[in-house]
Amino acid sequence: MKVVLIGVGQAGGKVTQAIAEFDHEMGFGAVQDAFAVNTARSDLSALEIDSMLIGQDRVKGHGVGGDNELGAEIMQDEATEVMDQLAGRIDSRVEAVMVVAGLGGGTGSGGAPALARELRRIHDIPIYVLGILPGRDEGAIYQANAGRSLKTVVRESDSSLLIDNDAWRESGESVEEGFDSINEQIAQRVGLLLASGETVDGVAESVVDSSEIINTLRGGGVASLGYATADASEDAGENVNVITSLARNALMTSMSLPDAVEAEAALLVVAGAPDRISRKGVERARKWVEEETGSLQVRGGDFPLDTERLGVLVLLGGAERSRRLDEFMQRARDAHEESHQRDPTETFHSEELEDLF
Numbered sequence: 635m636k637v638v639l640i641g642v643g644q645a646g647g648k649v650t651q652a653i654a655e656f657d658h659e660m661g662f663g664a665v666q667d668a669f670a671v672n673t674a675r676s677d678l679s680a681l682e683i684d685s686m687l688i689g690q691d692r693v694k695g696h697g698v699g700g701d702n703e704l705g706a707e708i709m710q711d712e713a714t715e716v717m718d719q720l721a722g723r724i725d726s727r728v729e730a731v732m733v734v735a736g737l738g739g740g741t742g743s744g745g746a747p748a749l750a751r752e753l754r755r756i757h758d759i760p761i762y763v764l765g766i767l768p769g770r771d772e773g774a775i776y777q778a779n780a781g782r783s784l785k786t787v788v789r790e791s792d793s794s795l796l797i798d799n800d801a802w803r804e805s806g807e808s809v810e811e812g813f814d815s816i817n818e819q820i821a822q823r824v825g826l827l828l829a830s831g832e833t834v835d836g837v838a839e840s841v842v843d844s845s846e847i848i849n850t851l852r853g854g855g856v857a858s859l860g861y862a863t864a865d866a867s868e869d870a871g872e873n874v875n876v877i878t879s880l881a882r883n884a885l886m887t888s889m890s891l892p893d894a895v896e897a898e899a900a901l902l903v904v905a906g907a908p909d910r911i912s913r914k915g916v917e918r919a920r921k922w923v924e925e926e927t928g929s930l931q932v933r934g935g936d937f938p939l940d941t942e943r944l945g946v947l948v949l950l951g952g953a954e955r956s957r958r959l960d961e962f963m964q965r966a967r968d969a970h971e972e973s974h975q976r977d978p979t980e981t982f983h984s985e986e987l988e989d990l991f
């Protein structure tokens with residue numbers, strides 16, 4: 635799927651660059667362009683992708699310090715300039731835009747939904763948000779910010795792919811220590827998903843294409859992505875169980891937003907050498923995903939890759955009924971109450987923290 639990535643804020647810029655680099659190193663060509671927007675000059679100068687500084691008159695290049703309302707205001711005020719910068723990048727080949735941001739900060743948290751809204755007004759292609767949720771041990775302000783931003787992000791995007799910072803963290807690492815490795819994991823998994831929709835010459839009809847990704851996300855709401863790999867036999871016939879257990883691992887242990895109980899739609903992508911992919915395994919894995927998610931819309935397809943291993947990607951659309959999301963919203967509400975007790979004058983719109991849907 636040909637995409638333009640737009641990172642907003644520090645996490646947004648770093649993750650955008652990581653996905654673009656992965657795509658480039660692998661030679662996939664799914665990422666047409668990668669761009670970063672931020673209120674902090676130093677965050678932008680650490681990046682190699684093209685970028686734009688906003689809010690200079692208000693925060694002098696120093697970031698919004700976690701104030702996501704200010705982040706949203708700045709993006710709204712400078713929307714025309716940002717759209718001008720993006721116009722030439724989103725050309726007719728581009729099939730979707732992905733706005734990338736950490737939802738716990740200020741610039742990305744407030745700016746990403748504001749940018750998504752503008753993009754949707756102007757462009758007919760799907761505008762997705764890749765939103766990073768703070769991990770459990772990040773501070774209260776991050777939790778509260780992300781809680782407030784989440785509902786807006788979901789409303790303003792065609793689908794919001796959520797990644798919990800605890801989901802793909804190496805055990806033993808703190809979230810901060812782990813950012814680079816988390817970003818690598820995000821880059822690999824999201825990069826593979828985007829590349830899986832790129833048609834390759836002379837391949838069978840079982841290959842995934844962009845429309846399947848778009849259709850899986852068509853219902854909007856929250857999306858989640860999981861991935862697992864394993865060694866595989868040269869003989870497809872011996873890989874039936876490899877594929878079914880990879881699907882199980884991807885869905886049960888590696889989702890970017892863990893513990894989804896239901897999904898509206900799902901896409902099961904089996905990556906690997908075509909002669910190692912067992913059709914029977916793919917069929918069984920699809921049936922299992924159907925039963926597990928209660929979705930009657932489970933799409934499937936192959937992603938031919940020159941490797942001895944097999945990998946399975948599971949993309950869920952309409953997956954807002956997740957225990958992890960409930961847990962997260964509770965954390966955000968607790969964080970909000972805590973900050974309220976400290977500062978009773980704070981004007982916090984608590985209705986935004988009521989149940990997400």
Ligand SMILES: Nc1nc2c(ncn2[C@@H]2O[C@H](COP(=O)(O)OP(=O)(O)OP(=O)(O)O)[C@@H](O)[C@H]2O)c(=O)[nH]1
Pocket residue numbers: 642643644645646648649673674696697698699700701735736737738739740741742743766767768769772776799809813814816817
């Ligand atoms: N996965 C990941 N998360 C990050 C990274 N950097 C920051 N975060 C998370 O993103 C949230 C903070 O957002 P930032 O992107 O730092 O904030 P910002 O959008 O730049 O906003 P301000 O700094 O307030 O202007 C927190 O929840 C962090 O844990 C990163 O490199 N990778």
Ligand SMILES: [Mg+2]
Pocket residue numbers: 643644674677697698739741
């Ligand atoms: Mg910042």
